[in-house]
Amino acid sequence: MNAIELNNLTKTYNDGSITAVDHLSFDVKEGELYGLIGPDGAGKTSIFRMLTTLLLPDEGTAKVNGYDIVKEYKTIRNIVGYMPGKFSLYQDLTVEENLNFFATLFGTSIKENYDLIKDIYIQIEPYKNRRAGKLSGGMKQKLALCCALIHKPTVLFLDEPTTGVDAVSRQEFWEMLGRLKKQGITILVSTPYMDEAGLCDKIALMQSGKILSIEKPQAVISNFNEKLYGISKGNLYKIMLDLRKYEQTVSCFAFGDALHLRLKSNADDNVSNIKMYLKNHGYMDTEVKEILPGIEDCFIKLLG
């Protein structure tokens, strides 16, 4: 069964002049860890707010655990957990008071569902008497996740939980999500960080309210279907500017310590031709080789 179903879901703002979510349809299976990957303005937050029944769609329908987001919003509110992108807990309540408050709202107690949050909560338990407003970013994030989980939701919505979070904490957070998934909770999570896409079961790549592709992360990469060249060593900025003038070039962008180059053809002698072109421009020791694309390469290609 599908835990989440969207059918032509649409949301506009400003009397219809801005389309934030443009006739989107996709399904999330029960127990799946599903990623919405896209930059600011892709429509991720609007989707979350519709699915959590906080915003009405203009067109289309959606169901969460089989319940309609408009007609059966009260049922949905009882069974989903939602962690908004903006920290939304009570700043002047303590860690424990916040958690207690949310547990009580849903007619349960910390004790009853402690097993579910234990892994995460023990990391902030030493600060349980500290006010939420005084916590660090990483600890706020953990508390917000605990509060979203304390009523044992069947579907968990996480809107950009790792934005502005450093690389180490981001990895820890994804490890926590992996453990929650094992407990059977369906998770819909959004992120602007493409490197996190590989940790999802399935990803929807999004831009400006539209979906560019829906695939398993591995399939996104195998669908790239074109050769990609990595160029390293030397003054990469200058090399990039020159490579963009190469007549065969489709695109050339910096990727960390290498440039990624796409060409018009997939010919076998491309590597030696690129090397020749670079030599003619005075770059003698530059390394050129065929490389495998990452999710960001795929996203850039899909943007066209």
Added chain:
Amino acid sequence: MSDAVIITDKLTKRFGDFIAANELTFTVMPGEIFGFLGANGAGKTTAMRMLCGLSTPSSGKASVAGFDVYTEVEKIKLNIGYMSQKFSLYEDLTVMENIKFYAGIYGLSDQEIADKGMALLQQLDLEKESKKLVRELPLGWKQKLSFSVAVIHKPKIVFLDEPTGGVDPVTRRQFWDLIYDAADKGVTIFVTTHYMDEAEYCNRISIMVDGFIRALDTPDHLKQQFNAKSMNEVFYALAREAKRSAD
């Protein structure tokens, strides 16, 4: 070292018993792209606030653009630019209004504002959009505009605080083209980021852990030093040791 744009010597900031930034000593040269990395809570924001003249150090010395961080903070503010992804342009003002506002704040004369405003619009290819509200611009243009207004008064240094958070991969790279171009013209770039691939684009990088600068070198040297394949691995090796996690 006398022509360095940023010089710090044991720069320290305490909040009570808590040492947010601990004896930071480094220099940044003109035209350098200096990456300022660290986990959340490592002390980056505190250090940046001192360098921008927004927070008085507890001890140590520092000069920015040739001015002292204790006694010449107003001069520092006039000689630096600042941009962050969180706050840069006023969405409810037009493109031209934003330019005029920032130029005015930085004390440019009406004549200069008119001349520079037009030149900037031409340079950014935004002449047709000058009367559009900034919120109507595509993200990539917004970014270009916010960077351009941050350097409209020709500062010696521009501080970029996570300038590319939440931005799509193409726009993010186009933004780095702007950074390279500005650095090429001699502007010093002081930049923080959570994208480790962007760390590779910097000339030199410092990594803060628990208030200390734990590493400072070129990306290549740091990778050698930590026997790592990528800056991501270097960052992990250092940030994993962090004991504190305050913001």
